[in-house]
Amino acid sequence: MRARHQRMIFIGAVGLAMVAAAGLAYKAFKTNLLYYYSPSQVLAGEAPVERRFRLGGLVVEGSFERVTGTLTARFLVTDLKSEVEVEYNKTFPNLFQEGKGVVAHGTLAADGRFVADTILAKHDENYTAPEVLESLAGSEAWAEE
Amino acid sequence: MIPELGQFALVLAVCLSLCQAALPLAGSFTGRTDLMLLARPAAAGQFVFVGLAFAILAYAFLTDDFSVLFVAQNSNSVLPTVYKFTAVWGGHEGSLLLWSLMLASWTLAVAFASRSQPLEFTSRVLGVLGIVSAGILLFTLLTSNPFTRLLPYPVDGVDLNPLLQDPGMVIHPPMLYLGYVGMAVPFAFAVAALLAGRLDRNWARWTRPWTIGAWLFLTCGIALGSWWAYYEVGWGGWWFWDPVENASFLPWLMATALVHSLAVTERRGIFKSWTVLLAISAFTLSLLGTFLVRSGVIQSIHSFANDPARGLFILGLLLLISGGAFVLYAFRAASLESEGGFHPVSRESFLLANNVLLVVATVLILLGTLYPLFIDALNLPEVSIGEPYFNFVFLLPMLPLGALLGYGMHAAWQKMSGMVLLRQLLWPLVLSVALALVLPFIFFGTNSFMTVVGLAAGIWVALSSLVMPLGRALNSDAVRLTRAQWGMCIAHLGVGLFIIAATVTSGYSVEQDVAARVGQRWQLAGYELEFRDLRQIEGQNFTADEAEFEVRKDGRYVAALRPQRRDYPVREVVMTESAIDATAFRDVLIALSDSVGDGAWAVHARYKPLVRFIWIACVIMALGGLLAATDSRYMRPKELRAGVKPAVGVPLEEGGR
Numbered sequence: 001m002r003a004r005h006q007r008m009i010f011i012g013a014v015g016l017a018m019v020a021a022a023g024l025a026y027k028a029f030k031t032n033l034l035y036y037y038s039p040s041q042v043l044a045g046e047a048p049v050e051r052r053f054r055l056g057g058l059v060v061e062g063s064f065e066r067v068t069g070t071l072t073a074r075f076l077v078t079d080l081k082s083e084v085e086v087e088y089n090k091t092f093p094n095l096f097q098e099g100k101g102v103v104a105h106g107t108l109a110a111d112g113r114f115v116a117d118t119i120l121a122k123h124d125e126n127y128t129a130p131e132v133l134e135s136l137a138g139s140e141a142w143a144e145e
Numbered sequence: 146m147i148p149e150l151g152q153f154a155l156v157l158a159v160c161l162s163l164c165q166a167a168l169p170l171a172g173s174f175t176g177r178t179d180l181m182l183l184a185r186p187a188a189a190g191q192f193v194f195v196g197l198a199f200a201i202l203a204y205a206f207l208t209d210d211f212s213v214l215f216v217a218q219n220s221n222s223v224l225p226t227v228y229k230f231t232a233v234w235g236g237h238e239g240s241l242l243l244w245s246l247m248l249a250s251w252t253l254a255v256a257f258a259s260r261s262q263p264l265e266f267t268s269r270v271l272g273v274l275g276i277v278s279a280g281i282l283l284f285t286l287l288t289s290n291p292f293t294r295l296l297p298y299p300v301d302g303v304d305l306n307p308l309l310q311d312p313g314m315v316i317h318p319p320m321l322y323l324g325y326v327g328m329a330v331p332f333a334f335a336v337a338a339l340l341a342g343r344l345d346r347n348w349a350r351w352t353r354p355w356t357i358g359a360w361l362f363l364t365c366g367i368a369l370g371s372w373w374a375y376y377e378v379g380w381g382g383w384w385f386w387d388p389v390e391n392a393s394f395l396p397w398l399m400a401t402a403l404v405h406s407l408a409v410t411e412r413r414g415i416f417k418s419w420t421v422l423l424a425i426s427a428f429t430l431s432l433l434g435t436f437l438v439r440s441g442v443i444q445s446i447h448s449f450a451n452d453p454a455r456g457l458f459i460l461g462l463l464l465l466i467s468g469g470a471f472v473l474y475a476f477r478a479a480s481l482e483s484e485g486g487f488h489p490v491s492r493e494s495f496l497l498a499n500n501v502l503l504v505v506a507t508v509l510i511l512l513g514t515l516y517p518l519f520i521d522a523l524n525l526p527e528v529s530i531g532e533p534y535f536n537f538v539f540l541l542p543m544l545p546l547g548a549l550l551g552y553g554m555h556a557a558w559q560k561m562s563g564m565v566l567l568r569q570l571l572w573p574l575v576l577s578v579a580l581a582l583v584l585p586f587i588f589f590g591t592n593s594f595m596t597v598v599g600l601a602a603g604i605w606v607a608l609s610s611l612v613m614p615l616g617r618a619l620n621s622d623a624v625r626l627t628r629a630q631w632g633m634c635i636a637h638l639g640v641g642l643f644i645i646a647a648t649v650t651s652g653y654s655v656e657q658d659v660a661a662r663v664g665q666r667w668q669l670a671g672y673e674l675e676f677r678d679l680r681q682i683e684g685q686n687f688t689a690d691e692a693e694f695e696v697r698k699d700g701r702y703v704a705a706l707r708p709q710r711r712d713y714p715v716r717e718v719v720m721t722e723s724a725i726d727a728t729a730f731r732d733v734l735i736a737l738s739d740s741v742g743d744g745a746w747a748v749h750a751r752y753k754p755l756v757r758f759i760w761i762a763c764v765i766m767a768l769g770g771l772l773a774a775t776d777s778r779y780m781r782p783k784e785l786r787a788g789v790k791p792a793v794g795v796p797l798e799e800g801g802r
Contacts, residue, residue: 021538025538033528034529069741
């Protein structure tokens with residue numbers, strides 16, 4: 001085969017593989033996209049009901065309570081305008097604290113509670129997820145702090 | 146006074162790197178030997194001063210000099226000595242200095258190992274490395290000076306992040322950086338070839354051992370990171386597709402493609418411009434990784450630094466270095482002529498498929514990593530992309546790659562009969578499918594489509610890697626395998642073992658989160674766990690709750706596990722130290738989480754079959770790389786010239802020495 005043919009086969013192979021992969025990847029992409037919503041958006045009914053999404057905000061001081069002796073716990077997440085109750089029944093990450101930022105992955109139950117399957121806390125104890133900061137930025141109480 | 150000396154050393158290193166960048170390059174175009182000869186001493190001097198700056202920073206840590214801001218932020222007087230030393234790279238500034246030190250080391254190694262190469266070529270390589278080095282050193286000095294003073298200085302520092310107070314963290318960053326930064330060497334070789342407008346097989350022969358070297362450090366670094374995450378933060382997970390993990394994995398995928406593409410260029414003198422493109426891309430991804438990790442643009446479990454100015458500087462550097470290389474490539478790639486063709490069934494075709502599939506994987510993972518960034522820039526609703534996406538788009542190209550790998554290893558160069566190839570590898574194919582169907586039933590009693598596919602692929606790759614060594618062992622008349630062939634077989638055996646281990650761990654792990662009290666017993670995958678005791682203990686810089694669990698199997702004692710929940714008072718941080726009973730074939734891992742009231746504690750228990758083999762396999766891969774990189778044709782070029790085809794007119798010594 002001449003070099004020209006080779007290059008064409010090569011480019012053809014790359015192109016074909018890319019197209020095939022892109023099609024399948026697009027599907028995986030669509031199904032695994034997690035959107036972020038703040039508590040205000042959730043209360044306004046903007047969040048999807050049966051689809052997983054991410055909820056972020058601050059854990060309300062004094063709101064954390066556990067069903068004694070079990071892993072099930074509930075707490076309130078706020079963007080300083082609205083509050084949403086979150087339920088979680090696995091172990092919490094070490095950096096989870098009242099008054100600190102949190103991002104929860106999960107779905108909205110029919111009664112308005114957010115049932116989380118993942119709670120994220122970051123390595124850095126000062127860390128607050130950028131979108132959490134953003135949804136807090138609109139509120140004056142945060143600005144005073 | 147001493148930290149100021151460190152800063153002074155850094156300034157001198159910048160000056161020398163600028164000399165190394167400008168003068169030899171200028172010399173190589175004007176033909177002035179005196180300028181070109183400056184490259185090696187400049188590289189050596191730069192190494193000395195970066196090394197000195199690093200040593201001075203380490204000294205500041207070891208002597209608790211909290212008047213240095215970086216030391217005050219990352220150390221504490223009660224920190225154990227070994228962590229005082231590793232705290233040097235526990236933060237942003239110090240890890241940049243480590244980056245520079247690694248680059249200076251690679252540069253020095255290239256400077257001394259390249260004596261048999263033409264001076265003009267070497268001065269261009271060292272010149273390009275000088276540009277990269279100057280960029281990173283200036284970045285360190287201007288935006289992240291590790292020697293900045295803190296006045297008035299505190300009595301004590303704020304301590305090293307407890308997550309980093311771990312033996313895994315002692316060697317993980319240096320290994321990873323050696324690999325990351327090592328990709329600068331093939332990059333510099335590629336740019337030097339583009340500058341010269343010609344690239345022969347000697348070029349590939351010089352570039353290949355450096356690429357494999359960087360690749361093997363990257364392999365070890367990533368494996369160490371995974372191992373650390375597994376016992377320190379993952380509680381049983383070993384890969385999270387976190388942006389920072391991806392930042393190291395993307396250059397690895399590209400480097401793997403490059404190693405294989407270089408094989409074709411070295412052997413056959415084709416795929417030249419493709420090889421150069423891969424070399425540029427691999428280092429670009431390393432720089433991009435640095436940008437992602439250091440700028441904090443993407444939220445990650447690792448993001449320590451969160452400074453837009455730093456991000457902008459690295460982005461500028463990325464545009465300058467990689468952008469420049471890509472522009473040069475656009476103008477010069479056409480001048481790199483192929484020296485021949487190949488048949489559809491040939492080693493070349495299989496290596497081509499390898500490259501295409503690895504690049505597809507790289508692009509799709511890169512897309513998933515950067516997509517949240519694009520969305521953020523466009524002010525669309527914020528998103529993140531879950532692990533299932535990454536698992537899917539990684540497996541998609543890797544399964545055909547695994548299937549083709551076995552054949553590729555045994556295909557002849559240029560042309561071969563497809564039937565011969567199929568017949569030669571019939572028994573490994575049949576055996577791997579049969580074993581994949583039977584083994585899960587024997588060991589785990591169940592089977593699923595994905596585990597059968599994964600196991601078949603893994604066993605197939607492992608068996609076909611053994612065909613060559615076994616064949617030679619059984620037939621004493623056969624020609625002995627070269628070191629490079631051994632390297633290939635062993636590295637691919639590692640790939641096979643990795644696929645097997647990843648499949649079994651993903652398919653057959655058992656995970657439990659329970660609320661347990663002292664005295665409670667329960668079952669985990671055939672093991673009986675008993676929560677025996679809970680007590681308070683004191684460490685050097687922490688206090689902890691320590692639980693004791695007894696693990697039994699069939700009534701017999703297996704192990705006592707003592708996970709801790711540590712409280713580090715200096716940073717007010719709580720850390721979970723998991724306890725693991727590890728054997729070659731399975732791990733039992735227990736981590737102690739919060740007290741949930743009523744005397745109960747949240748406990749993680751994990752049974753992870755074959756998880757050790759994930760890291761063992763990486764070490765085997767790296768070992769294969771080591772053998773391949775130290776093949777006699779790279780070590781003793783003179784002997785090669787007598788044996789194989791004559792090299793294309795390259796004098797051994799050139800220049801006015």
